[in-house]
Amino acid sequence: MKSYRLVIDCPDRVGIVAAVSRFLAEHNASIVEANHHCDKQAKWFFMRNEIEAQSIELSLAEFKQEFAQLAEQFSMNWKIVDSSVKQNVVLMASRESHCLADLLHRWHSGELDCNIVAVIANHEHLRQMAQWHGLPYHYVPFNKGEKQAAFDQVRELILQYKADTVVLARFMQIFPDELCKELAGQVINIHHSFLPSFAGAKPYHQAHERGVKLIGATCHYVTGDLDAGPIIDQEIVRISHRDSVEDMVRKGKECEKSALARGLRSHIEDRVIINGNKTVVFD
Amino acid sequence: MKSYRLVIDCPDRVGIVAAVSRFLAEHNASIVEANHHCDKQAKWFFMRNEIEAQSIELSLAEFKQEFAQLAEQFSMNWKIVDSSVKQNVVLMASRESHCLADLLHRWHSGELDCNIVAVIANHEHLRQMAQWHGLPYHYVPFNKGEKQAAFDQVRELILQYKADTVVLARFMQIFPDELCKELAGQVINIHHSFLPSFAGAKPYHQAHERGVKLIGATCHYVTGDLDAGPIIDQEIVRISHRDSVEDMVRKGKECEKSALARGLRSHIEDRVIINGNKTVVFD
Amino acid sequence: MKSYRLVIDCPDRVGIVAAVSRFLAEHNASIVEANHHCDKQAKWFFMRNEIEAQSIELSLAEFKQEFAQLAEQFSMNWKIVDSSVKQNVVLMASRESHCLADLLHRWHSGELDCNIVAVIANHEHLRQMAQWHGLPYHYVPFNKGEKQAAFDQVRELILQYKADTVVLARFMQIFPDELCKELAGQVINIHHSFLPSFAGAKPYHQAHERGVKLIGATCHYVTGDLDAGPIIDQEIVRISHRDSVEDMVRKGKECEKSALARGLRSHIEDRVIINGNKTVVFD
Amino acid sequence: MKSYRLVIDCPDRVGIVAAVSRFLAEHNASIVEANHHCDKQAKWFFMRNEIEAQSIELSLAEFKQEFAQLAEQFSMNWKIVDSSVKQNVVLMASRESHCLADLLHRWHSGELDCNIVAVIANHEHLRQMAQWHGLPYHYVPFNKGEKQAAFDQVRELILQYKADTVVLARFMQIFPDELCKELAGQVINIHHSFLPSFAGAKPYHQAHERGVKLIGATCHYVTGDLDAGPIIDQEIVRISHRDSVEDMVRKGKECEKSALARGLRSHIEDRVIINGNKTVVFD
Incomplete structure (x- = not known):
């Protein structure tokens, strides 16, 4: 099963998960696996979402373009990776x-x-x-x-x-x-x-x-x-x-x-x- | 630190995390820890959110009332537990x-x-x-x-x-x-x-x-x-x-x-x- | 380093270790590793001695011949194995x-x-x-x-x-x-x-x-x-x-x-x- | 069950186990547990024998006296401990x-x-x-x-x-x-x-x-x-x-x-x- 892996880290604040989850839900993304972590000392947030590729109503290029705005808003380091493209x-x-x-x-x-x-x-x-x-x-x-x-x-x-x-x-x-x-x-x-x-x-x-x-x-x-x-x-x-x-x-x-x-x-x-x-x- | 634990299980479908996260973000909830799991065989979804109690702009009673609608929409089994009330x-x-x-x-x-x-x-x-x-x-x-x-x-x-x-x-x-x-x-x-x-x-x-x-x-x-x-x-x-x-x-x-x-x-x-x-x- | 492995099991009684050790010492055997175990329920004794081959003043054939008497005395199941002969x-x-x-x-x-x-x-x-x-x-x-x-x-x-x-x-x-x-x-x-x-x-x-x-x-x-x-x-x-x-x-x-x-x-x-x-x- | 623990360390050489085992067998000692180790680098030998107290035909005092000679012969550090005398x-x-x-x-x-x-x-x-x-x-x-x-x-x-x-x-x-x-x-x-x-x-x-x-x-x-x-x-x-x-x-x-x-x-x-x-x- 092909999936997309959305990997994010950014300064911690309220609303990151909500914003990301809403974005994903609005594009009908079915989430296979989700993980969060907050480093309290560093006040830094980490997140990985694995998304069923065929569920989402965006191409990878479209995803990158649309997500960029949200990412900027939260000062995210981020990447989205296609699981079928091997390293x-x-x-x-x-x-x-x-x-x-x-x-x-x-x-x-x-x-x-x-x-x-x-x-x-x-x-x-x-x-x-x-x-x-x-x-x-x-x-x-x-x-x-x-x-x-x-x-x-x-x-x-x-x-x-x-x-x-x-x-x-x-x-x-x-x-x-x-x-x-x-x-x-x-x-x-x-x-x-x-x-x-x-x-x-x-x-x-x-x-x-x-x-x-x-x-x-x-x-x-x-x-x-x-x-x-x-x-x-x-x-x-x-x-x-x-x-x-x-x-x-x-x-x-x-x-x-x-x-x-x-x-x-x-x-x-x-x-x-x-x-x-x-x-x-x-x- | 007092926290609320929101524990949910329900039939799996797209949008559960988004709906719950949006609800929490709209009430300014700061999430201490979040965990999801989907049992693919049973098509059942499990979720636990630990929320910093002082961050959220709802009393526990208000939370229960407001969340009930969302819970019903997704046919959730759910509870919210105040960590300061010991078993x-x-x-x-x-x-x-x-x-x-x-x-x-x-x-x-x-x-x-x-x-x-x-x-x-x-x-x-x-x-x-x-x-x-x-x-x-x-x-x-x-x-x-x-x-x-x-x-x-x-x-x-x-x-x-x-x-x-x-x-x-x-x-x-x-x-x-x-x-x-x-x-x-x-x-x-x-x-x-x-x-x-x-x-x-x-x-x-x-x-x-x-x-x-x-x-x-x-x-x-x-x-x-x-x-x-x-x-x-x-x-x-x-x-x-x-x-x-x-x-x-x-x-x-x-x-x-x-x-x-x-x-x-x-x-x-x-x-x-x-x-x-x-x-x-x-x- | 070539070694001989002497592996024994027999009914438990006093003097087995002494007899075996004396036999080995009398032939100048240098013991690399020794292990004993007694199954108290079954009243059965187990022993493994690993002997430096060059130390012992017996050929393998001689060892087998000489040890057989002692083995019989204690009703032993036993074998001596040359580590250089691979299974x-x-x-x-x-x-x-x-x-x-x-x-x-x-x-x-x-x-x-x-x-x-x-x-x-x-x-x-x-x-x-x-x-x-x-x-x-x-x-x-x-x-x-x-x-x-x-x-x-x-x-x-x-x-x-x-x-x-x-x-x-x-x-x-x-x-x-x-x-x-x-x-x-x-x-x-x-x-x-x-x-x-x-x-x-x-x-x-x-x-x-x-x-x-x-x-x-x-x-x-x-x-x-x-x-x-x-x-x-x-x-x-x-x-x-x-x-x-x-x-x-x-x-x-x-x-x-x-x-x-x-x-x-x-x-x-x-x-x-x-x-x-x-x-x-x-x- | 009362036992004696004979604990020894000494320079490694052929015949230690034989000598100790013979000594024990000659006094009818039933050995509950025996362990040896040889530190090849240090050329030092270590041994612990746990002996069923009632099996041995020596008092602790007699044991100490009789074993001392053997111990000296092998330059042993040694002790024999009565398990019923608690530390x-x-x-x-x-x-x-x-x-x-x-x-x-x-x-x-x-x-x-x-x-x-x-x-x-x-x-x-x-x-x-x-x-x-x-x-x-x-x-x-x-x-x-x-x-x-x-x-x-x-x-x-x-x-x-x-x-x-x-x-x-x-x-x-x-x-x-x-x-x-x-x-x-x-x-x-x-x-x-x-x-x-x-x-x-x-x-x-x-x-x-x-x-x-x-x-x-x-x-x-x-x-x-x-x-x-x-x-x-x-x-x-x-x-x-x-x-x-x-x-x-x-x-x-x-x-x-x-x-x-x-x-x-x-x-x-x-x-x-x-x-x-x-x-x-x-x-």
Whole structure:
């Protein structure tokens, strides 16, 4: 079923829901799902309406034109998205295959509703896996002293593929600040700890050293601050003194796959709105 | 902060949200929290709006009068509840103290926003606990052959205390069918298994016998069908072959306390709407 | 690191651990991991010792010979397994790909320490997936009236591949009683509910109908009683009234993959001992 | 059933289990539960045996004398504990009642097998709760500039009550370094975050600020490094953008109660062995 997703955030005040709902009802929109949230501290309002496309008596172009007035009145950031127009997604990886394989299978089996258009990696290991799924595989080496050039090449590929979203599926190079800014809100990473614990390198080693009884993973938007961007989803698993670092790596992979898949799904269904350094996730 | 809770269910059609939102906006209602749900199979719509009481330019009486027209137009079941008018809650128990003690402490510390008005029990064991909390304690013995008389006495007490809600905090007698009907949607039970597994007596023994690796508890409305009423919340905990029945009883108590406390909280905040033999829980 | 796994069960009495430990120490065995369990009801003792292979001053043949006396003395069921001799595993599937893809990737990436030797399926859908992993794919149709013949063919293939373990990775045909008996303790199934709830067909539909707030999956040994064999592992996920049957199917798949992968891993590491209709799982 | 708990840690080498098991078998000890662990990095071995007291043909005094030789041979740290001799436990609190009430009820209902001997608090709020449980309540004010004197008084009370264990049940004053050293391994704290995230003050505010999707609690031994002592247990709960700091405080309390109760139970059953800045927890 084709639907339109109307996603809004704006300063909070009385009458937003009424105005939007009236607008939708006047055009006979049948609402499949509606979510609101008000951040009381920030006095900011968030809203997502999923509308049955065939119910509404407006084309998408007409909707955009007519809704613009209302949006301006409430100083809204807003978009309306046609669910049948899939996002272009580029996956990036290094050596570890579990997140890449997991996302590719979800896509292959129809669970992830997007166009995965390419895989970019700084190793050759995963070429066959990508190619079996019919995807171009771009090997971009990240040699010392040549990282800026490598990222320039990555940037070109992202532009060339008209990627709406870039997923760092255990891609182990740190995105440069300018690229983070250029792609703000479009790059999703999976970090292998329950942030803010164990940011940076070798989080499972850090966790083992500290003797925690839980380990986890965090799916977040990439920003210039390493491992400090807005969190979309987190997952944890219980461990014990019996677990070696290797056990933790193995068990943690389950968390990484789950948190990344859920976070990406929410993102491509336009369920995530960035709110400063946090997120509103309507699920 | 005082609020009004407007809780609605009605046949689904276009324009419900618009009509309700417009009504609220026209009276300047500031919406604290809004939730919708549409049961596509049943073609039934569910809605809960929490409204800042001081924002709205209507008394509760005026609201009821004015909203009635709109409600009729959409064939709504509806209520509007003043959050400052607390529900009267009667707790019922047998010998086991953990659920009773848990609820009483939550109430004592201000976490449960209701008036607990009395404890009824078919044993004397928990009298002191109730009395320390300043509550009357009614011992109603359930001897063989005298159960109907005992339930008549229970019913009288429930009426006398004008109980809005009755909580069976591990009360181990089966409510008779007529009383279930009379108090439909008002009696909350905690069953010590993840229903529908292990309904009936001695669920931990059943679970031990079957060798499950998870045990749990279920908070549900009481109906004439034993352990088969609408489920409000469930909780589980992982176990292993090392756990004896006694260990399972101990670990399961955590599930019972959690599921009951969460379910009761949802109920007294008018977040639960019964939908046939299921529930919509807006949390 | 190569290790030997000594797995024992026997009637409980004083001195078993002492006798076994002394035997191991006398041959200089370095114990990597040791687990005991006593089923007090059944008065039965369970034990698993993982021994560093290079530490012990006995060949496997010598060990078997020397230990046999001690084993007889305590009426032990026992085996000693060389961790470097991998089990042969046959996977069986129908249309659904998620469990098969998950197990194949775990195997491909070295996480599952076994030889997957073939895939048998009653549909053609998953042939390419199996073949990409270099595995023979046997399509065995299960037409009405020809099921016994089909199972005869399955049995032949299992024998031909010298399968130690057969995994029903969402294989949707019911194993006949005789085959269950012939392969007792060797066939692992994943059922898509937290058993004993919702045994049989369409468990997610059953769960949706009942309005539960948790769904799950159960990994168990196959016996002649449908969905009633010894449980190895279970997993659950929280759901709400918002989840349709389709959502439940999607969320449940995560449980199925996890419970099956964990259960199979425990099985191939000889961590599972069947105890009547239950299991002891040393993890 | 009375049991003896033999708890050992020592440098790892071949033959420890054999020697201990032989010793136990020679004295006819029936082992209720046995656990081993080897820290491969530290090359250190940990062991706990729970022995049916009536089965063993030695008095506790005789056991201590006879076992001492074996212990010396393996350079063991060791103790043997009579399960019927309960630990003396002092609870410390501030204003928040949930952890105190939870522990007191578990003790009152026989779930916590120890002698709670007194409550010490730096506020008067919880006096009645303690007294209803028949416990002396010591109010020790912690005024600015007089904290050392207050801790001197706390120390005296701990000595006076011959406390084996001190539980900081949301006691909000930081133990001085010398007292931490004097009571090393005896003081258990509950911190209201999943450490190492959000150490220090106001962890729920920190968590809200950071926008995490999980909050938690950590039960750990108190050391001179604030919130950095060996972790015994942790618990988490899922939250969302809808949760205010107040909601997080409320939901977090569940984690605090669970993690503290489980951690304390493990401690008083001699299941926890400190291993540097980590713990081995045999459960």
